[in-house]
Amino acid sequence: MSEQYDPEHIEMVQEFVQEIRELLDELEPVIIEMGQSCSDDGEVGDITDDINSIFRLFHSIKGAAGFLNFTNIATSSHSAENLLDLIRTDVFPLTADHIDLLCQGIDFIRAAIDHVENEFNDEALAEESKEIRDKFLQAIEHSKGGDTTAAAPETAPAPPKAEAPPLIDLYAQPAESVSPEMVKSFISEASYLLQNLEEELLRWLKDLDNHDILNEIFRGIHSFKGNCGFLDFADMEALSHQMESVIDFTRTGGQINKTSAGELLLKLIDIHRESVTDIDNGGSGEIIGLDIYRDMLADLLPANQKLAPIQQGKQAPLPAPPERLGEILIEQGATSKEEISDSLAQQNKPLGEILLESGSVDEKQIEKALETQAKRRQKKAPGKQAVKKQDIRVDLGKLDSLIDFIGELVIAENMVINNPDLEELELDNFQKAGQHLGKIVRDLQEMAMTLRMIPVSGLFRRMIRLVHDLSRKSGKKVDLQLIGEETEVDKTVIETITDPLVHLLRNSMDHGIEPAEKRLAANKPESGTIKLSAFHEEGVVKITIDDDGGGLPRDKILAKAVEKGLINGDGSDMSDKDVFALIFAPGFSTADQVTDISGRGVGMDVVRQNLEKIKGSIDISSKPGQGTKVELQIPLTLAIIEGMLVRSGESRYIIPIINIIESFRATPEMITIAPDGQEVVKVRENLLPIIRLHEMHGLTPDNHELEKGILVVLEARGANFCLLVDELLGQQQTVIKGLSSYVSKFGGNIGGVSGCTIMGDGEVCLILDVQKILEMTQEPEGE
Amino acid sequence: MKFLIVEDDLVSQEVLKVILTPYGHCEVAENGKIALKKFTSSLESGDSYDLICLDIMMPVMDGQAALKEIRRLESERSIGGSDMVKIVMVTALEDAKNVMEAFVKGSCEAYVTKPIVPTKMQQVFKDFGMEPKTH
Numbered sequence: 013m014s015e016q017y018d019p020e021h022i023e024m025v026q027e028f029v030q031e032i033r034e035l036l037d038e039l040e041p042v043i044i045e046m047g048q049s050c051s052d053d054g055e056v057g058d059i060t061d062d063i064n065s066i067f068r069l070f071h072s073i074k075g076a077a078g079f080l081n082f083t084n085i086a087t088s089s090h091s092a093e094n095l096l097d098l099i100r101t102d103v104f105p106l107t108a109d110h111i112d113l114l115c116q117g118i119d120f121i122r123a124a125i126d127h128v129e130n131e132f133n134d135e136a137l138a139e140e141s142k143e144i145r146d147k148f149l150q151a152i153e154h155s156k157g158g159d160t161t162a163a164a165p166e167t168a169p170a171p172p173k174a175e176a177p178p179l180i181d182l183y184a185q186p187a188e189s190v191s192p193e194m195v196k197s198f199i200s201e202a203s204y205l206l207q208n209l210e211e212e213l214l215r216w217l218k219d220l221d222n223h224d225i226l227n228e229i230f231r232g233i234h235s236f237k238g239n240c241g242f243l244d245f246a247d248m249e250a251l252s253h254q255m256e257s258v259i260d261f262t263r264t265g266g267q268i269n270k271t272s273a274g275e276l277l278l279k280l281i282d283i284h285r286e287s288v289t290d291i292d293n294g295g296s297g298e299i300i301g302l303d304i305y306r307d308m309l310a311d312l313l314p315a316n317q318k319l320a321p322i323q324q325g326k327q328a329p330l331p332a333p334p335e336r337l338g339e340i341l342i343e344q345g346a347t348s349k350e351e352i353s354d355s356l357a358q359q360n361k362p363l364g365e366i367l368l369e370s371g372s373v374d375e376k377q378i379e380k381a382l383e384t385q386a387k388r389r390q391k392k393a394p395g396k397q398a399v400k401k402q403d404i405r406v407d408l409g410k411l412d413s414l415i416d417f418i419g420e421l422v423i424a425e426n427m428v429i430n431n432p433d434l435e436e437l438e439l440d441n442f443q444k445a446g447q448h449l450g451k452i453v454r455d456l457q458e459m460a461m462t463l464r465m466i467p468v469s470g471l472f473r474r475m476i477r478l479v480h481d482l483s484r485k486s487g488k489k490v491d492l493q494l495i496g497e498e499t500e501v502d503k504t505v506i507e508t509i510t511d512p513l514v515h516l517l518r519n520s521m522d523h524g525i526e527p528a529e530k531r532l533a534a535n536k537p538e539s540g541t542i543k544l545s546a547f548h549e550e551g552v553v554k555i556t557i558d559d560d561g562g563g564l565p566r567d568k569i570l571a572k573a574v575e576k577g578l579i580n581g582d583g584s585d586m587s588d589k590d591v592f593a594l595i596f597a598p599g600f601s602t603a604d605q606v607t608d609i610s611g612r613g614v615g616m617d618v619v620r621q622n623l624e625k626i627k628g629s630i631d632i633s634s635k636p637g638q639g640t641k642v643e644l645q646i647p648l649t650l651a652i653i654e655g656m657l658v659r660s661g662e663s664r665y666i667i668p669i670i671n672i673i674e675s676f677r678a679t680p681e682m683i684t685i686a687p688d689g690q691e692v693v694k695v696r697e698n699l700l701p702i703i704r705l706h707e708m709h710g711l712t713p714d715n716h717e718l719e720k721g722i723l724v725v726l727e728a729r730g731a732n733f734c735l736l737v738d739e740l741l742g743q744q745q746t747v748i749k750g751l752s753s754y755v756s757k758f759g760g761n762i763g764g765v766s767g768c769t770i771m772g773d774g775e776v777c778l779i780l781d782v783q784k785i786l787e788m789t790q791e792p793e794g795e
Numbered sequence: 796m797k798f799l800i801v802e803d804d805l806v807s808q809e810v811l812k813v814i815l816t817p818y819g820h821c822e823v824a825e826n827g828k829i830a831l832k833k834f835t836s837s838l839e840s841g842d843s844y845d846l847i848c849l850d851i852m853m854p855v856m857d858g859q860a861a862l863k864e865i866r867r868l869e870s871e872r873s874i875g876g877s878d879m880v881k882i883v884m885v886t887a888l889e890d891a892k893n894v895m896e897a898f899v900k901g902s903c904e905a906y907v908t909k910p911i912v913p914t915k916m917q918q919v920f921k922d923f924g925m926e927p928k929t930h
Contacts, residue, residue: 020889020891023890023891024891024894024895026891026893027892027894027895028891028895030895031895031896031898031899031900032899034899035899060873060875061870061873061875061877063875064870064873064874064875064876065870065875067875068866068870068875069900070816071879072898072899072900072902073899074898075903075904075905075906076894076895076898077900079894079898079905079906093876093877096876097877100875101877131892439821521820605911665894685875
């Protein structure tokens with residue numbers, strides 16, 4: 013196979029990688045599901061269709077990989093195909109071990125496509141591929157042997173020698189792949205090294221006999237080479253290797269034109285910089301015209317010192333077709349390599365000009381070459397764009413500031429439309445224009461909001477694998493149901509809740525779901541169910557994990573809390589909710605024994621911390637013997653709400669519209685006073701407590717009589733109450749600004765306020781947090 | 796062996812026929828739609844094709860659509876694994892999108908680019924373990 017990859021091949025591989033990834037994402041869950049429908053006692057549900065589609069998955073991979081000459085990928089998919097075909101034709105039944113093996117196969121393919129994405133060949137994968145093939149072969153032989161159950165322990169060998177992807181670790185990177193963090197640190201490290209090298213080279217050029225500087229340069233280029241090699245930037249590695257050789261030759265007293273060597277090296281530092289920038293922009297860091305630079309370096313050395321090309325395990329892919337002007341000129345026979353390198357040595361201006369001045373080429377030749385260059389660059393471009401196609405990558409920071417600006421725009425729009433100067437003026441046209449502006453601003457707002465949103469399906473689907481692996485490990489059978497996968501959530505939210513979700517699922521699997529015998533004894537189906545759902549509700553995203561396990565043991569939690577001194581007294585007077593909240597305390601764990609799945613008591617603490625980071629909350633409800641439900645509430649990031657502006661005395665407040673049910677003026681006969689002094693109002697057979705906003709915030713209202721104010725019926729978490737205000741001022745879009753930390757410091761509950769907003773006239777207005785107000789009223793009753 | 800050549804160009808049809816005839820019996824369809832009709836009735840009569848050569852650029856229904864439809868018809872009937880009909884894309888299109896779509900979405904077995912050269916086709920047959928009858 014040729015080491016040189018033409019753009020078509022590269023494009024083909026990119027297409028391959030993309031298509032296969034999609035297919036894998038789609039079909040990996042099918043494998044897991046299939047595993048669930050195949051129970052260990054040999055009773056197999058109807059899985060023919062699943063088997064067929066998975067067969068097709070491997071078949072497609074085999075075909076496509078074969079077409080691209082990825083023999084290692086093709087042969088391992090072929091062995092998976094063989095296994096599946098035998099199961100399909102009922103030669104032997106599907107077992108859980110086969111599922112495991114297929115998962116391993118998928119893992120291999122995933123690692124392999126990550127690899128070919130960068131390398132464009134799969135030669136390095138021979139060993140892994142053979143391992144996978146052998147396993148499939150073994151499995152086939154064992155299964156054919158007839159006794160599937162006896163063979164099982166052997167067919168699912170402990171993870172292979174090479175410690176293929178550990179099943180539990182969701183974050184494990186395939187060994188070959190390079191994480192974005194690594195690339196990031198490479199970029200900063202490389203830029204630093206190149207900067208240093210440049211300085212040293214400049215120093216050396218002034219002081220050519222200084223050996224120390226030369227040693228310094230040698231060290232610098234050496235570590236740069238190492239970095240490039242480590243991350244498989246073959247072109248850069250090859251070039252720096254040769255630069256290193258030149259310096260080494262000079263350093264050890266070789267005869268060389270030091271000035272021209274120094275100048276050339278400086279030039280090449282710039283080339284490296286370009287490549288690093290390219291990598292930073294998501295490129296491959298390839299050096300266009302690598303050959304010419306290498307030749308130029310080689311020309312510095314005396315004939316008998318010619319360098320052997322860099323020898324390495326993996327032969328560096330040579331660069332794509334030449335693009336540099338110099339190369340094209342040589343190609344067209346207009347000049348020679350020597351002339352070019354001479355010109356390059358003094359290059360401060362475009363190469364073409366230098367060559368012109370020195371009279372070695374004429375203008376027409378240059379023009380022609382420049383044209384060719386432009387054409388070739390153009391031709392190359394589509395190939396590069398193939399990766400990006402429908403999406404472009406935007407820095408999240410930029411997106412955030414866009415969203416911030418839109419928030420400001422909403423405020424500014426309010427300020428214009430509701431400008432006090434315009435009050436009492438008849439401005440028909442202005443009103444029209446204002447409405448139009450308002451509509452556009454709101455559309456823009458919605459658009460901006462969706463920019464950061466991605467569906468949770470990706471996150472949820474990873475959990476399928478987690479539950480499968482945990483289930484294999486713990487021997488408990490669990491059915492994971494995903495609901496609301498299409499729910500879109502802010503990207504940061506997804507990142508932040510990944511860890512908590514893993515912890516919570518592990519907990520459900522380990523502590524929640526009981527072992528099969530226990531479940532059967534409790535008259536429950538043998539396999540447990542965990543429901544993972546996501547949905548939007550009232551401006552928040554809710555993610556719930558609902559298991560039908562044993563529920564939280566109140567007594568055990570209390571006993572543990574007393575033992576650890578987390579509560580005073582025996583806690584018998586605490587509400588279930590408060591007791592369950594104890595499990596979020598740092599270091600809390602009731603598991604009788606710590607398993608390697610969970611039980612170290614760090615999980616829940618981290619869960620809470622992560623959620624607090626995104627201003628989310630977590631709620632646990634549990635019924636003994638029936639299961640536990642954990643509910644994560646996450647606010648939508650872009651904090652713009654529809655609000656109702658109300659007034660109490662001199663102060664104005666915003667109440668989120670979603671909390672408002674209705675508002676009315678009470679008549680005296682509707683109002684009664686409860687024995688405990690709480691005022692209640694009767695609204696259509698329902699008695700609702702009344703909270704006076706002015707009392708809460710120490711204001712002077714227009715009047716103290718309930719009948720003269722307005723009662724707003726509010727709802728939070730299914731409970732209703734009335735809030736007394738003086739006046740409703742109207743509905744408006746509200747941009748939530750967080751309260752500064754020096755305000756929040758006064759305690760978590762600042763009088764039931766969640767934030768503030770800036771009004772059209774520039775005044776600051778507080779936003780009421782209905783839920784907090786409700787909690788405040790319930791606290792004294794000790795609900 | 797029973798083959799179906801799906802190809803709108805008469806010359807290509809003839810060339811393929813000449814190449815395939817040593818291996819078995821050939822039938823021809825001018826576009827994807829006709830091919831599907833023939834494919835369905837072959838499944839129903841129990842005398843299914845062993846291999847289908849599929850062009851992509853054809854009138855009425857193109858090869859990519861036909862390929863996917865064939866696979867869908869098969870999975871409807873729970874025909875899977877190595878029982879799936881072997882499909883060789885024979886086409887002048889060689890861009891990444893078409894190639895990968897055929898392989899990944901359509902699970903075709905081979906992709907041969909035009910011009911049709913006997914040795915290329917013969918190699919494909921060899922890979923499938925098919926031998927010419929007269930040889």
